[in-house]
Amino acid sequence: MRRIGGEKVSDIGLGSWAVRNPKAFVETLIYAFELGINLVDTAEMYRTEPLIREAMERYGSKDIFVTTKLYPWNIRYDLEKSLKRQVERLGKVPDLVLVHWPEDIATEVRELERAVDMGLARMIGVSNVTKEQYEVALQATKKVEIVAVQNKYSPTFRKTEEILPDLERRGIALQAHTPLDRGEALNLPWVKELADKLGVPRASVVIAWLLSRSPVVIPIPKTESIEHLKELWEGTKIKLPEA
Ligand SMILES: NC(=O)c1ccc[n+]([C@@H]2O[C@H](COP(=O)([O-])OP(=O)(O)OC[C@H]3O[C@@H](n4cnc5c(N)ncnc54)[C@H](OP(=O)(O)O)[C@@H]3O)[C@@H](O)[C@H]2O)c1
Numbered sequence: 001m002r003r004i005g006g007e008k009v010s011d012i013g014l015g016s017w018a019v020r021n022p023k024a025f026v027e028t029l030i031y032a033f034e035l036g037i038n039l040v041d042t043a044e045m046y047r048t049e050p051l052i053r054e055a056m057e058r059y060g061s062k063d064i065f066v067t068t069k070l071y072p073w074n075i076r077y078d079l080e081k082s083l084k085r086q087v088e089r090l091g092k093v094p095d096l097v098l099v100h101w102p103e104d105i106a107t108e109v110r111e112l113e114r115a116v117d118m119g120l121a122r123m124i125g126v127s128n129v130t131k132e133q134y135e136v137a138l139q140a141t142k143k144v145e146i147v148a149v150q151n152k153y154s155p156t157f158r159k160t161e162e163i164l165p166d167l168e169r170r171g172i173a174l175q176a177h178t179p180l181d182r183g184e185a186l187n188l189p190w191v192k193e194l195a196d197k198l199g200v201p202r203a204s205v206v207i208a209w210l211l212s213r214s215p216v217v218i219p220i221p222k223t224e225s226i227e228h229l230k231e232l233w234e235g236t237k238i239k240l241p242e243a
Contacts, residue, residue, distance in 0.1 A: 002218045004039075004096065004173045005123045005147035009065050011211055011236040013039030014229075015177065015222030016048035025224040029055035033064060035233055041150070041175065041220045042090075043069035043100055044082060049089035062092045067150070067175065067220075069100035069127055075108045083120035097121035098150055101128040106140035113144040123147045127177075131162050138170075150175035153217065154185045155209055167216050176210050179219035200238055203228065207235025 001008045014032050019025045029040065029052065042048045049068070056062045068090070074082040086094050097115055099108040105126065115121035125148035126137050137146055149167060153160040153176035160174065167174050180186060186202040191209075195202040203221075210219045223229050 002173065002215065003171070004065065004218070005145075007065065007095075009039040009218065010037045011218065012037060012207060012232060013041055013065070013067070013175065013218060013220040015041045015220045016052065017043070017046050017222055019046075019048055019051065019222075019224055021224055022051050026051050026055045026058070028224050028226055028229055030059050031226050032229055032233075033059045033061075035229075037233070038063070039065045039067070039218065039220070041067045041177070044071060044074065044086065045069070045100060049086065053089065053091040057091070065095045066090060066092065067096040067098065067125075067148070068094040069098045069150070072099050072101060072103040072108055075099055075111045076104065079111050079115060080118060080120070083115055083118070087120060093119065094121055096123045096125055096148055098125045098127040098148070102126060102133050102137075105129070105133045105137050109137045109140050109146065110142070113141060116144045125149060125172075127151065129163075134163050134166075146172060148173040148175055150177050150220075152176075152178045153210065153219075154179050154181040155188055155191065155206060156181040156185045161213075164214055164216070168214055172216065174214070174217050176217055176219045179210055179221050180206055194240065198238065198240075200234060201231040203231040204235035204238055205240070207232055208238045208240050211236065212240055 112124040127150040151160040195205045
């Protein structure tokens with residue numbers, strides 16, 4: 001298990017950007033919940049909240065940690081309405097609300113603090129931040145702590161590692177988005193070699209590698225295939241050789 005804001009979540013979550021087949025995605029989500037995955041990622045931009053709601057309802061529990069992301073302009077100018085729309089679409093108060101990409105991060109995180117005050121978000125965080133924006137966000141919040149950063153992090157994209165030591169020190173979760181780099185990471189020679197050597201799928205190696213980087217890293221791959229999901233989940237079980 002990993003942690004977000006002190007709460008236990010599964011080692012990986014499931015993303016929901018660019019779902020091609022909504023029916024298959026819902027079935028995959030339900031299967032994921034049955035495996036023990038209790039973390040899902042959405043955004044007002046993705047319009048997948050109703051699919052997540054349907055999966056939670058069919059699974060029979062809303063005790064699933066849902067991250068959602070709001071447009072920066074909606075956070076600044078239309079916060080309450082945007083959040084109420086999220087609650088309505090999800091059928092629950094989102095557990096974690098992030099600014100999808102910051103424009104005026106100090107203002108946006110202060111507005112997100114209001115979201116918690118209003119009872120329309122349980123926790124807050126930021127997404128797609130540079131080191132400088134991350135530092136501004138930490139300074140700007142007064143009442144509510146930032147519990148998560150959602151940045152791209154994959155073996156093919158490692159810039160986010162520059163904030164990893166600070167995230168670890170503060171116990172802030174790093175939701176690693178695009179962890180497979182939409183398939184690119186599966187083509188890395190060392191990933192192929194290691195997968196062959198261990199006799200496991202390449203996607204499992206990528207997930208295991210990300211998890212090995214730090215206890216605060218939580219990959220959030222997207223799949224709408226139960227076979228692919230099993231490979232991603234297997235990545236949480238294997239241990240890579242130290243080297
Ligand atoms: N904060 C942000 O701005 C931001 C930006 C991008 C993404 N995200 C979040 O991060 C999530 C993940 O990123 P992503 O969806 O862009 O990319 P990704 O997870 O790196 O890759 C998804 C692609 O990999 C395929 N895939 C999944 N499991 C696989 C496996 N075991 N073997 C081979 N292929 C596999 C999926 O196809 P199938 O569906 O057919 O399995 C899909 O085409 C998003 O869904 C979204 O929730 C956030």
